[in-house]
Amino acid sequence: xxxxxSPQAVILREGEDAVINCSSSKALYSVHWYRQKHGxxxxxxxxxxxxxxxxxxxxxxxxxxxxKQQSSLYLTASQLSYSGTYFCGTETVDRDDKIIxxxxxxxxxxx
Amino acid sequence: xxxxxxxxxxxxxxxxxxxxxxxxxxxxxEYMYWYRQDPGMGLRLIHYSVGEGTTAKGEVPxxxxxxxxxxxxxxxxxxSAAPSQTSVYFCASNSGGLAGGRAYNxxxxxxxxRLTVL
Numbered sequence: 535x536x537x538x539x540s541p542q543a544v545i546l547r548e549g550e551d552a553v554i555n556c557s558s559s560k561a562l563y564s565v566h567w568y569r570q571k572h573g574x575x576x577x578x579x580x581x582x583x584x585x586x587x588x589x590x591x592x593x594x595x596x597x598x599x600x601x602k603q604q605s606s607l608y609l610t611a612s613q614l615s616y617s618g619t620y621f622c623g624t625e626t627v628d629r630d631d632k633i634i635x636x637x638x639x640x641x642x643x644x645x
Numbered sequence: 646x647x648x649x650x651x652x653x654x655x656x657x658x659x660x661x662x663x664x665x666x667x668x669x670x671x672x673x674x675e676y677m678y679w680y681r682q683d684p685g686m687g688l689r690l691i692h693y694s695v696g697e698g699t700t701a702k703g704e705v706p707x708x709x710x711x712x713x714x715x716x717x718x719x720x721x722x723x724x725s726a727a728p729s730q731t732s733v734y735f736c737a738s739n740s741g742g743l744a745g746g747r748a749y750n751x752x753x754x755x756x757x758x759r760l761t762v763l
Contacts, residue, residue, distance in 0.1 A: 575735060575754035631695050637687035
């Protein structure tokens with residue numbers, strides 16, 4: 535079942551902050567975050583694991599609330615290069631090795 | 646390293662025709678995935694494989710078949726293409742986890758194949 539992302543779209547001015555949320559109806563083992571530029575493949579940003587381990591991007595942070603089955607991606611002091619569509623992907627505790635992605639959040643940064 | 650490559654990059658089919666999309670990775674990854682991307686729908690998992698000779702269904706498997714005869718290759722087949730299969734197809738690979746076989750490392754995506762079915 536696809537995780538639900540919110541908001542669907544965000545428009546910011548350069549330097550402003552944004553939060554993108556991802557929630558699941560199932561208990562999660564991991565949450566992945568990716569960014570996709572128009573016409574390109576998704577690119578890895580971060581993974582958050584059950585138990586608190588994180589791997590990923592230096593300038594972008596995220597949180598994972600295992601109890602609420604939610605994750606949030608924090609984009610602070612946004613740059614023009616942050617524009618794109620952000621996807622969260624989730625893996626449940628069912629051990630089925632599937633990574634299911636949400637519908638995405640479109641982020642547009644204005645100069 | 647080439648990473649993940651996909652062949653072809655573009656293809657136009659007529660309804661009822663068949664074709665195979667090839668995904669290849671040179672990172673010795675165990676896990677490979679096929680996704681389709683449609684406007685407003687995100688990335689939807691079609692089929693995936695956790696090792697050579699294994700395949701499993703994802704969210705939207707109907708109308709597609711897959712094979713993983715070699716570890717580095719993952720093939721996606723359309724036996725009788727339909728207009729509803731017009732989409733951009735992405736392949737991804739993942740080294741998999743160390744404990745319990747979990748796919749908790751990053752997905753490496755290929756550049757995509759744009760398929761149009763008329």
